[in-house]
Amino acid sequence: MKVLKTSWLVYMIAVAFLLCVFPIRAQETPPEQPPQQPAETTPPSPPQNVVLFSWDGLDRMVVWELLAKQKLPNLAALIREGSLQEIDVVLHVTVTKPGHTTMLTGLDPETTGVFSNSDYRPIPEGYTIFERVQKHFGGKEAIRTFMVTAKIAHVGGRGPDEIGESTKKDKQKSKVAPGADDSPDVEAQGEPFFLTRKNLDVFDSDQREATETGPLCLKYLTQFKEPRFLAFLHFSDPDHSGHKHGRDSQEYRDAAVACDVWLGKVVEWLKQEKLYDKTIIYVTTDHGFDEHASSHSNAPDSWLATNDKDVTHGGMLADVPATILARFGLSVDKLEPGLVGVPLTGPAETAAAESGKGKLSAEEAKTKALEQIKANDKDGDGKLSAEELPSEFARSFSRIDADGDGFVSEDELSKALVRQSKRKRK
Numbered sequence: 001m002k003v004l005k006t007s008w009l010v011y012m013i014a015v016a017f018l019l020c021v022f023p024i025r026a027q028e029t030p031p032e033q034p035p036q037q038p039a040e041t042t043p044p045s046p047p048q049n050v051v052l053f054s055w056d057g058l059d060r061m062v063v064w065e066l067l068a069k070q071k072l073p074n075l076a077a078l079i080r081e082g083s084l085q086e087i088d089v090v091l092h093v094t095v096t097k098p099g100h101t102t103m104l105t106g107l108d109p110e111t112t113g114v115f116s117n118s119d120y121r122p123i124p125e126g127y128t129i130f131e132r133v134q135k136h137f138g139g140k141e142a143i144r145t146f147m148v149t150a151k152i153a154h155v156g157g158r159g160p161d162e163i164g165e166s167t168k169k170d171k172q173k174s175k176v177a178p179g180a181d182d183s184p185d186v187e188a189q190g191e192p193f194f195l196t197r198k199n200l201d202v203f204d205s206d207q208r209e210a211t212e213t214g215p216l217c218l219k220y221l222t223q224f225k226e227p228r229f230l231a232f233l234h235f236s237d238p239d240h241s242g243h244k245h246g247r248d249s250q251e252y253r254d255a256a257v258a259c260d261v262w263l264g265k266v267v268e269w270l271k272q273e274k275l276y277d278k279t280i281i282y283v284t285t286d287h288g289f290d291e292h293a294s295s296h297s298n299a300p301d302s303w304l305a306t307n308d309k310d311v312t313h314g315g316m317l318a319d320v321p322a323t324i325l326a327r328f329g330l331s332v333d334k335l336e337p338g339l340v341g342v343p344l345t346g347p348a349e350t351a352a353a354e355s356g357k358g359k360l361s362a363e364e365a366k367t368k369a370l371e372q373i374k375a376n377d378k379d380g381d382g383k384l385s386a387e388e389l390p391s392e393f394a395r396s397f398s399r400i401d402a403d404g405d406g407f408v409s410e411d412e413l414s415k416a417l418v419r420q421s422k423r424k425r426k
């Protein structure tokens, strides 16, 4: 009888939890407004501070699963105040370097020059959300900006001279084995955040686990809490676990829980400092993971969890930085170079209409794909090889070739054309 009672209670809690979470997830209909919180917990507009977390490589379906099982209590608490949204990674291959570049600029790879983990250059100065908010508020002293990252290469800021040296050091360091896609390349110009780095109060990047990353986040938050801040806190544990043990593993889930623990500690610190009511938190990821695999070659399923009550719908990864800039009061449609992302705030219908601007329908894309194949298919096999693909798509071949068979089919090219039209929606 006692057993029965306990399981009944667990069941009721689970049902109550699912009712809380799942209405917010539905993307087909506008998300329901979360219940109004008491006035003192409503973040002012614009917020004083923003914290952006990246839980590297944590797949959307696994987040849903862990939330339903109540394994991410701190993420769930955030979602109860704001919402949980679906985010798609659409502008580039689903890997770390372009993912974080998009997440921190709202620009497309053609503008940033960061296309993949091996095809990249330093993001030009002034393009990141950190530099944009500094300019908006009147300089570095007016808003503290910092990045704590847990991947030395892909979310890195080393210059050409430092990369060779540190690569030797990384190999000696055995504490955190680099993920499968995390082997630093030797190249000429520097990593994506090489030019950003010197404009920030702190750029602290290394291979490390959550137990090391978390305390550093708290250290810099304490140090730079005045007068306001924009913090980027990157946890690499899910990506590393996913590569080592696979998306289906318990280890991958444990890594997500480790991230959640540190989200909880940051929230606790913000509350202690009486800053929580003035701070908006966004938690997202640069890419998902391939189903039943230990790779993320075609894993566009990202997500966004936030206590921001103004976020009303999901979108693409580039919309997350656009949202942050808009919430800080910047006129995002006037920025140069222009963002491809649009804020996820405001009525979802407007956003849908906005993103529909210039967007190809599936039918139009199919017609266009067939035309392109006809015009470029030199050997007449009905599909395009890397050499046959029009040059505008050449750098994105592996992304477009979704099944990885070495050829772009009509269906794959149609999808790429729809993504491209979405990118050019401005």
Ligand SMILES: [Zn+2]
Pocket: 057, 096, 179, 180, 181, 182, 239, 240, 243, 296
């Ligand atoms: Zn990875």
